Amino acid sequence: MARSSQTDAAVLGGLSVQPMSGYALREAIRDVLGHFWSESFGQIYPTLTALEREGFVERSEGDRAGSSTFHITPAGRRRLRELLSQPIQGVPPRNGLLLRLFFGRTLGAEACRELLRDARADAERKLAELDRLLAENAAETGPDAPFMRMTILAGRRSAEAGVAWADECLNLLEELS
Amino acid sequence: MARSSQTDAAVLGGLSVQPMSGYALREAIRDVLGHFWSESFGQIYPTLTALEREGFVERSEGDRAGSSTFHITPAGRRRLRELLSQPIQGVPPRNGLLLRLFFGRTLGAEACRELLRDARADAERKLAELDRLLAENAAETGPDAPFMRMTILAGRRSAEAGVAWADECLNLLEELS
DNA sequence: CCGGCCATGTAATGTGTTACATGATTTA
DNA sequence: TAAATCATGTAACACATTACATGGCCGG
The missing domain is CATH 1.10.10.10 (Winged helix-like DNA-binding domain superfamily/Winged helix DNA-binding domain)
Known part of the structure; x- marks a missing residue:
């Protein structure tokens, strides 16, 4: 069903x-x-x-x-x-990017760099898109607008964190070689 | 199978x-x-x-x-x-917390505040746990250690973002009332 | 000797996606 | 009039969890 x-x-x-x-x-x-x-x-x-x-x-x-x-x-x-x-039902974690990075030694440093660059670019794109939505949301006045805003802000924080993390990891890989 | x-x-x-x-x-x-x-x-x-x-x-x-x-x-x-x-297989997004907040007007402001406080506490706990793992990882010298470090850092960034976001939303709810 | 942990495996069940079948309506 | 889009629904498949069945081993 x-x-x-x-x-x-x-x-x-x-x-x-x-x-x-x-x-x-x-x-x-x-x-x-x-x-x-x-x-x-x-x-x-x-x-x-x-x-x-x-x-x-x-x-x-x-x-x-x-x-x-x-x-x-x-x-x-x-x-x-x-x-x-009702209590929130969480989905079991399954982050394919982190799985690949965890076994990064097997995958190879260059492939890891590429994964991180892609992840960074994805996060940047998401950030731009969410900023656009945020501007749209700021113009709305209905009673649902603040709640929608919260969900956009969550995505924004997550995307920001993604960019910072990717940079951090790319630096870490630089130091390594 | x-x-x-x-x-x-x-x-x-x-x-x-x-x-x-x-x-x-x-x-x-x-x-x-x-x-x-x-x-x-x-x-x-x-x-x-x-x-x-x-x-x-x-x-x-x-x-x-x-x-x-x-x-x-x-x-x-x-x-x-x-x-x-192989290309990363992503899981379709299913964030129960954001679903509840999106329909926050139906759920009620007080229930939303409670959800946010819980989410903040969860993120703080996760942060502490990951900092512990990070310290453990810093002591390790094996070739896998830097890659493991990246996965811990990802969780850390995500938890930090979660705390900041929850505070941001709680402020937003204050202003609302 | 009994409760708890180590260990393997299967069956039932839940949940979800994708592809397909079908057809109406709009648009170029 | 042909293609794209709107619309409903089902069937097949994929994937994962949970519970169950079974039994050995170890500590108190």
């Missing part, structure tokens, strides 16, 4: 902002939560069906034939609050 | 440091790579069997009856180098 309470929360949360189709929901999750969350169609549609069966969302005819607009019910809002209050 | 090339890399990497039992391998992964990697028994044993079949590891009688010591073969070392050179 493929469902976790966190997927339920993300779907209900999305619909709590505004009613939309499953397709639009996926785009919203990718575009708005993309920095810290992801869901695939294979999760979203079965989840919507299950939430509908449980009375947390309802569907009405969409703009196009065969399409539906899903909207959250009052019970769904209560359920969302309940889900968000 | 349950195998990914990254699991193969972690297992071969562990055995490249020294031969050991599957049980010891799991402990080593948990204790040494634990900050950025994890593998369960359900992954390790089938992986060892498969790697043995492929000639990348061999098993000899262990100290105890019924136990085995696994060691990496020359082909296994080549395979490890190959696996580490």
Whole structure:
């Protein structure tokens, strides 16, 4: 069946902002939560069906034939609050970059340098993108804006740390040779 | 069967440091790579069997009856180098803390403050632990020590960023009320 | 001699992605 | 009218965790 309470929360949360189709929901999750969350169609549609069966969302005819607009019910809002209050389910750590660096002696110093340069560039790109989002967010005044800001700031701090760390490691490799 | 090339890399990497039992391998992964990697028994044993079949590891009688010591073969070392050179497979982002904060208006400001305080405390604990590891690492002189140092530094930067971010968000919430 | 740790392995289960099948609607 | 996009849904597969089954060994 493929469902976790966190997927339920993300779907209900999305619909709590505004009613939309499953397709639009996926785009919203990718575009708005993309920095810290992801869901695939294979999760979203079965989840919507299950939430509908449980009375947390309802569907009405969409703009196009065969399409539906899903909207959250009052019970769904209560359920969302309940889900968000549950303990955070962390994902087990799996950092492929650090795995490669840990065995850096086997991989070779030059390959490590390249990995670090790539990681640095990725972090810089992310930083620029998040700064853009931050400027956009500063212009918004709605009650959700400060909370969205927090998630952007988290990504920003993480990207900054990534750049500083990559430089630190590249220096460390210089000293080594 | 349950195998990914990254699991193969972690297992071969562990055995490249020294031969050991599957049980010891799991402990080593948990204790040494634990900050950025994890593998369960359900992954390790089938992986060892498969790697043995492929000639990348061999098993000899262990100290105890019924136990085995696994060691990496020359082909296994080549395979490890190959696996580490492959593109990094990232895990899709799933940050439960940020998901909760994003829908912070539904969750409530006080609950958000508590989440942030907890996150800050976690980051501080992690910071202290990593500083301890860093001091241990500074005393080591082996060729692997600098690479291990990089992975510790990554965790440290991330924890520092976590503390600063939590404070930033807590301030943001203060201003809000 | 019993409880706890070392050790191996399998089965059940959960969770998630990707690919596919299908078709409507819009746009170039 | 052909291609791209919107839209829903399912099936197959990949991956990982957890729990369980089994048994040897060691210390108190």
